[in-house]
Amino acid sequence: EPEVTQTPSHQVTQMGQEVILRCVPISNHLYFYWYRQILGQKVEFLVSFYNNEISEKSEIFDDQFSVERPDGSNFTLKIRSTKLEDSAMYFCASSDARSQLGTQYFGPGTRLLVL
Amino acid sequence: GNSVTQMEGPVTLSEEAFLTINCTYTATGYPSLFWYVQYPGEGLQLLLKATKADDKGSNKGFEATYRKETTSFHLEKGSVQVSDSAVYFCALRANNAGNMLTFGGGTRLMVKP
Numbered sequence: 601e602p603e604v605t606q607t608p609s610h611q612v613t614q615m616g617q618e619v620i621l622r623c624v625p626i627s628n629h630l631y632f633y634w635y636r637q638i639l640g641q642k643v644e645f646l647v648s649f650y651n652n653e654i655s656e657k658s659e660i661f662d663d664q665f666s667v668e669r670p671d672g673s674n675f676t677l678k679i680r681s682t683k684l685e686d687s688a689m690y691f692c693a694s695s696d697a698r699s700q701l702g703t704q705y706f707g708p709g710t711r712l713l714v715l
Numbered sequence: 716g717n718s719v720t721q722m723e724g725p726v727t728l729s730e731e732a733f734l735t736i737n738c739t740y741t742a743t744g745y746p747s748l749f750w751y752v753q754y755p756g757e758g759l760q761l762l763l764k765a766t767k768a769d770d771k772g773s774n775k776g777f778e779a780t781y782r783k784e785t786t787s788f789h790l791e792k793g794s795v796q797v798s799d800s801a802v803y804f805c806a807l808r809a810n811n812a813g814n815m816l817t818f819g820g821g822t823r824l825m826v827k828p
Contacts, residue, residue: 606758
């Protein structure tokens with residue numbers, strides 16, 4: 601069964617450093633998402649992406665964040681200058697092209713720790 | 716704004732016990748409702764969904780009924796197994812919020828043999 605994959609599974613970085621989290625969505629999907637879960641808190645929506653542009657973003661997704669689909673398979677989340685409060689589990693998701701409101705399939709997450 | 720509230724865990728049950736995990740929501744209009752499950756070390760997996768009032772979603776013995784009058788979508792299973800041990804997330808997708816999902820805080824279920 602096709603699945604969303606994410607790399608790395610864990611990343612530790614120093615405050616102020618840039619990080620790039622990578623995701624490979626399901627191959628025939630065209631809608632992509634990032635969510636995050638700070639330890640002990642709810643899963644929160646960050647951004648959705650379709651047709652090479654952001655379609656929605658939350659207030660969390662400020663200028664420090666960016667997303668990109670650099671090729672036909674990867675979908676990345678970049679944090680330009682990490683802060684301590686960026687420490688969280690980051691989930692990528694994708695949904696298919698039949699409907700904008702299709703079921704979202706999630707990856708296993710990347711746990712980011714900012715020191 | 717839109718929000719989802721679910722019972723805090725952990726919920727600890729013996730094998731074959733009956734499970735209920737409560738979920739209530741606040742949203743305008745008629746949201747779609749979901750239960751996702753996260754097994755240890757894995758991502759969120761869709762367990763079941765319901766898109767309109769009185770719909771019942773079901774999968775793997777789990778059921779949830781979309782109750783608009785009580786704004787609830789409680790998850791139930793008649794007889795849990797050790798393999799059901801996981802974190803369960805209730806979520807909604809509001810009609811006025813595009814494609815984003817709004818999640819509850821998650822409920823950890825532990826099933827003992």
